[in-house]
Amino acid sequence: MLGYVVRRLWQFVPTLLGVVLLVFFLFNFVGGDPAYLLAGKISNPAQIENIRRQLGVDQPYAIQLWIFVKQIASGDFGASWSTNERVSEIFATRLGPSLTVLVPLLAIGTLLAMAAAMLVAYLRGSLTDRAIMVGCTVAQSISILVYILVFQYVLAYQLGWFPVQGWGITFAENLLRYSVLAIIVGVAVSLAPDIRLYRSFFLDEINQDYVRTARAKGLSERRVLWVHVLRNAAIPIVTNILLQLPGLLAGAFLIERFFGIPGIGREVILAVERSDFPVIKAVTVYVAVATMIVNLAADLLYKAIDPRVQLK
Amino acid sequence: MSESAILPALPGAASPGVWTLAWRRFCRDRLGLACLVVVVIYGAVMAACAAGWIVRDWSEEVAVTFAPPSFLGPEAPRGAPAAAAATAPQGALEDYGIPDPLADDLAEIAQELSGVSASETRAVTLAFGADKWGRDVLKKAVKGTETSLFVGLVAAALAAFLGTLFGALAGYQGGWLDDLFNWLYSVLTSIPYLLLVLAVAAVVNQKGVLTVILILGLTGWTGIFRLIRAEYMKHKVREYVLAADAIGASAARRMFVHILPNVSHVVLVQLSLHVVLFIKSEVILTFLGFGVGVDTVSWGSMLAEAQSELILGKWWQITAATVAMAVLVSAFSLLTDALRDALDPRLK
Numbered sequence: 001m002l003g004y005v006v007r008r009l010w011q012f013v014p015t016l017l018g019v020v021l022l023v024f025f026l027f028n029f030v031g032g033d034p035a036y037l038l039a040g041k042i043s044n045p046a047q048i049e050n051i052r053r054q055l056g057v058d059q060p061y062a063i064q065l066w067i068f069v070k071q072i073a074s075g076d077f078g079a080s081w082s083t084n085e086r087v088s089e090i091f092a093t094r095l096g097p098s099l100t101v102l103v104p105l106l107a108i109g110t111l112l113a114m115a116a117a118m119l120v121a122y123l124r125g126s127l128t129d130r131a132i133m134v135g136c137t138v139a140q141s142i143s144i145l146v147y148i149l150v151f152q153y154v155l156a157y158q159l160g161w162f163p164v165q166g167w168g169i170t171f172a173e174n175l176l177r178y179s180v181l182a183i184i185v186g187v188a189v190s191l192a193p194d195i196r197l198y199r200s201f202f203l204d205e206i207n208q209d210y211v212r213t214a215r216a217k218g219l220s221e222r223r224v225l226w227v228h229v230l231r232n233a234a235i236p237i238v239t240n241i242l243l244q245l246p247g248l249l250a251g252a253f254l255i256e257r258f259f260g261i262p263g264i265g266r267e268v269i270l271a272v273e274r275s276d277f278p279v280i281k282a283v284t285v286y287v288a289v290a291t292m293i294v295n296l297a298a299d300l301l302y303k304a305i306d307p308r309v310q311l312k
Numbered sequence: 313m314s315e316s317a318i319l320p321a322l323p324g325a326a327s328p329g330v331w332t333l334a335w336r337r338f339c340r341d342r343l344g345l346a347c348l349v350v351v352v353i354y355g356a357v358m359a360a361c362a363a364g365w366i367v368r369d370w371s372e373e374v375a376v377t378f379a380p381p382s383f384l385g386p387e388a389p390r391g392a393p394a395a396a397a398a399t400a401p402q403g404a405l406e407d408y409g410i411p412d413p414l415a416d417d418l419a420e421i422a423q424e425l426s427g428v429s430a431s432e433t434r435a436v437t438l439a440f441g442a443d444k445w446g447r448d449v450l451k452k453a454v455k456g457t458e459t460s461l462f463v464g465l466v467a468a469a470l471a472a473f474l475g476t477l478f479g480a481l482a483g484y485q486g487g488w489l490d491d492l493f494n495w496l497y498s499v500l501t502s503i504p505y506l507l508l509v510l511a512v513a514a515v516v517n518q519k520g521v522l523t524v525i526l527i528l529g530l531t532g533w534t535g536i537f538r539l540i541r542a543e544y545m546k547h548k549v550r551e552y553v554l555a556a557d558a559i560g561a562s563a564a565r566r567m568f569v570h571i572l573p574n575v576s577h578v579v580l581v582q583l584s585l586h587v588v589l590f591i592k593s594e595v596i597l598t599f600l601g602f603g604v605g606v607d608t609v610s611w612g613s614m615l616a617e618a619q620s621e622l623i624l625g626k627w628w629q630i631t632a633a634t635v636a637m638a639v640l641v642s643a644f645s646l647l648t649d650a651l652r653d654a655l656d657p658r659l660k
Contacts, residue, residue, distance in 0.1 A: 018499030026515045134343075134646070141588070141641030143595050145615050146634045153622045247504035254596070268507065269600065272514040284511050288502040 008296050012289075019288045024068055027277050028061065068281075077282040082274045087282045090267055097167065098263030101179045101255065102248055105186040110241060113191055114230075117198030121206060122225060132195070139192035148258045151185045165260035182259040186252065197240065201233045208232075235305050242298045246290040334577070337654040344650025350643035354461060361458035370451040370609065376434050378626045379442035386436040441628035443617060452609050453632040459610035461640065463524050464591035470529030471590075472583045475536025480567050482537070483544025493537065500534050509593060513602035524603050528590045536582045543575040577655035584648040588641050595637065611637045 052058045056067055071077050077087035116132075123129045156164040162181040168174050205211065206229055214224045253265030264283065271279035303309050328336075338344055360366045380386070412418075440450040482493040500508065512527050547553060548571070556570045597603035598612025606613075611633045618630035 014495060015498045015502055018495055019502055022499055022503075023511070026511060137645045137649075138638060138642045141638045141645060142634060143592060143611075143615065143637060145596065145599050145612075146630065149615070149619060149622055149630060157623065247507075253506075268510065272510050272600075272602070275514060275517065277514075280511050280514055284503055284507060287504060287507060291502045291504065 005296070005300070008299075012292050015292060016289065019285060020065075020069060020072065023281050023284050024065055027281060028057075028064060072285055077278045080271075080279050081276050087278050090279060091264070091282070091286070094262060094264045094267050097174065097261050098249055098252065098256070098265065100171070100174050101182050101186070101261055101263065102245075102252060104175070104179070105183045105190075105252075106241060106245075106248070108183065109187040109190045109194060110237070112187065113194035113198055114237065116191070116195045117202055118225060118230065120195065120199050121202035121229075122221075124203060124206070133199075136192040136196050140196075144189050144254055147189050148185055148254060151181065151188070152258060155184070156181055165258065167260055167262055178259070178261070182255050182261060185259075186255055198233070198237055201236045202229060205229045205232045235302065238305070239298045239302055242294055242301065246287050246294055249287065249290070330577075334654045338650060341650045341653065343646060344654070347643040347647040347650065350639065351647055354457060354640050354643075357454060358458045358461045361455060362462070367451040367454045370455040371447060373446040374434065374448055375438045375442035375446040376436060377442070377444055377446055378621070378624070379434075379436060379438050379446060380626075381441040381628055382437045384437070440632055441626070443629055444621070449614075449629050449632045452614060452629075453611075453636045455609045456611045456614055456633060457636055457640070459521065459604055459608055460591050460594055460612070460637070463521060463528070463594045463604070463610070464587045467525045467528035467532065467590040467594075468583050468586040470525065471532040471586050472536055472579055474529070475533035475582070476540050476572070476579055478533065479537045479540025480544050480572070483541035484548050484563070484567050484571070486545075490541075493541070497534050497537055500531065505531070506593070506596070509597065510600075510602070513597060519603065519605040521604050521608060524594055524597060527597075528593055532586060532590065536579070536586070539578055539582060540575060543578055544571060547571045547574060581648060581652045581655060584644060584651060588644050588648070591637070591641060591644075 049058075056064060059067070075088060079086050080090060120129045120132050152164060156162045163178060165178075167178050210232075211224060211228060214228045215221070219228075249264055252263065253269045255261070256263040256266040257269050267279060268283050270276070271283070338348075357366070434446060438448050438450070440448075440453075443449055443452065478493045478496075482490040503511075508531050509527055512531060516523055516527065544567070548566075553566055553570055556566050561570065594603055594610065595612035595615065598610050599616045601616075603612055604610050614629055614633035618626075618633065621627075621629055
C-alpha cells in the first residue's frame with residue numbers, strides 16, 4: 001500500500017514537469033512579450049524595458065524557467081498584473097465562495113441524479129426509460145449559457161424569488177440567499193449527464209450474479225435495489241464525483257460569473273479577459289496538481305470501498 | 313434474417329462486409345435514421361451557406377430595431393414609451409416653473425425622426441423577429457449554424473486525426489513513442505479541459521474561426537488517443553496483422569491499411585461525439601469573447617447578444633439560437649448512440 005502510494009507520487013514528477021513546460025511554453029513563446037500587454041497604450045521603449053526587467057523576461061529562457069519552478073515550489077506566484085493582489089491571497093479568499101456553491105451543488109445534484117437513475121434503471125427498457133433518456137439527451141444539448149440566462153431571467157428578474165446576483169458578508173447569507181439560484185442552475189445542468197452516467201452504473205450492477213442470487217433467495221425487488229445494487233453502484237459514483245471536483249473548481253466559472261460569486265472560476269475568467277498571466281499560470285499548475293492528487297485519492301478510496309480491487 | 317444467414321453459404325456470393333451489416337442494423341433504428349436525416353439537412357444548410365446560395369444578406373438591417381416575430385404582430389406600444397420619455401423631462405422642467413425653450417424644436421426633431429424611420433422600407437415584423445440592428449434573427453441563426461457546425465466538424469476531424477495518428481503510433485510501435493505520447497496525454501488530461509482551452513485562448517489572444525478550430529482540435533485529441541491506442545495494442549497481435557507482416561507489409565501499411573479499417577468504427581463514433589463537444593465549447597468560447605470574431609455570427613455570439621435583450625423582453629434571438637443548437641446537438645448525440653449500437657460488434 002505504502003509502496004503503491006510512493007510509486008504513484010513518484011509518477012507525478014514527469015507529469016508535473018510536463019505541465020510546467022506546457023504552461024511555460026504557452027505563456028513565454030506563444031503568448032508573446034507580456035511587457036507590451038502590460039504597457040498597453042502608454043508605451044515607450046524605456047518603459048517596456050523597465051517592465052521587462054521587473055517581470056524577469058529580459059533573462060534567458062533557462063533562468064525564466066528556473067524562476068517559474070521556484071515560484072511553483074514556494075507557492076509564491078507574485079502579484080496579479082492587473083490588481084496587484086498577491087496570487088496566494090487571491091486563492092485564499094476565492095476558495096470559500098467557490099466551495100459554498102460547489103459542495104451543496106454536488107450533494108444535491110448527486111442525490112437527485114442517483115434517485116432518478118435508480119428509477120430508470122428499475123424501469124429499464126420501458127417507454128418511460130427511453131423517454132427519459134431521450135429527454136436527457138435533449139436537455140444536455142442545450143447550452144449551459146441558456147440555462148443560466150433563462151433561470152436568471154425568469155426566477156430572479158421576473159419572479160424576484162432570488163437576488164439576480166451578488167455576494168454578502170456572512171456565510172449564512174451567502175449560502176441561503178445568494179447561492180441558491182446558482183445551485184439550482186448547477187443542479188439543473190448536471191442532472192441530465194449524471195442520470196445517463198449513473199444509469200449505466202446501475203445497469204452494470206443489475207446484471208450481476210449477486211443480484212440474481214438476492215432475487216432467488218426471495219428478497220423484495222426494493223431491497224435488492226436499495227441495498228445490494230445501490231451499495232455496489234455507489235463505488236463508481238463516488239469515484240466519479242471525486243474526479244469531477246478539480247475540474248468543477250475552475251469549471252464553474254460561468255455560474256460564478258453570472259451570479260457574481262467571487263470564486264476561483266470567476267477569477268480565472270477575469271484573468272483570461274485581462275491577460276493576467278500570473279493568475280492563469282498559478283491556477284493551471286495548482287489545478288493540475290489537485291487533479292493528480294485527487295486521482296490518487298480516488299484510486300485509494302476505490303480500494304478502501306471495494307477490497308477486490310488490486311492496486312498495481 | 314434467414315435469407316442473409318443463407319447467402320454467405322452460397323458459392324460465389326460475397327458475404328456482406330462489416331459496414332453493410334452495420335448499415336442494415338442502423339436502418340432498423342428509426343430514431344437513429346431520423347437523426348441522420350436532421351444532421352444531413354443541417355450539413356446541407358451549412359454547405360449552402362458556405363457556397364453563398366442562401367442567407368448571403370444576413371447582415372443587412374432589414375427591419376426596425378427588435379422587430380417582433382410576425383405571429384406576435386407589430387409592436388403596438390412602440391411609440392408610447394418614446395412619447396412618455398419625451399414628455400417626462402418636460403414635466404420635470406415645468407416643476408421649476410420654467411418653460412422648456414427647446415420643447416418645440418425637440419418635438420419637431422422627434423417627429424422628423426419617427427417620420428424618417430417610418431418612411432424607410434424597414435419591416436415592422438419579421439418571420440422570427442429582428443435583433444438590435446434590425447437584422448433577421450432567422451437568417452442569423454442559419455448563418456450561425458454554418459459557423460458553429462463548421463467549427464465543430466473541422467475541429468473534431470482534426471482531433472480525430474491527431475488522436476488516431478498518435479494512438480496508432482503509441483499502440484502499435486510501443487517503446488519510447490508510447491512513453492512519449494502517454495506522457496503528453498497525462499500532461500494534457502491533468503488540466504481540466506475548459507481551463508486548458510481558456511489558457512490557450514488567453515495566450516493566443518486572436519479571434520477567428522481558424523483559431524477556435526486549432527484550439528479545440530489541438531487540445532481535444534486525448535480521449536480518442538486513449539481508445540485508439542488500446543485498440544491498436546489489441547489488434548497488433550492478431551493473426552491477420554501477423555500474416556500481413558509475414559507477406560512483407562511495411563509497418564505503416566500494417567498500421568493504416570490493415571488495422572485502421574478494423575478500428576475505424578471507434579474513430580467514427582468518437583468523431584461524432586467530439587463534434588457535439590466542440591460545438592458546445594465553441595458556443596461558450598464565443599460567448600465569453602474568445603471565439604470567432606465580431607464580423608462572424610455563431611450561436612455563441614447570438615447568445616451573447618441575447619443576454620442584454622432578454623431583460624428588455626426580446627426573447628426571439630435566444631430562442632432561435634437555442635432551438636437551432638438544441639435540434640442539431642440532440643440529433644447528433646442520438647445519432648452517435650445509434651452509430652455505436654450499429655457498429656459495436658459485441659451487440660451482434
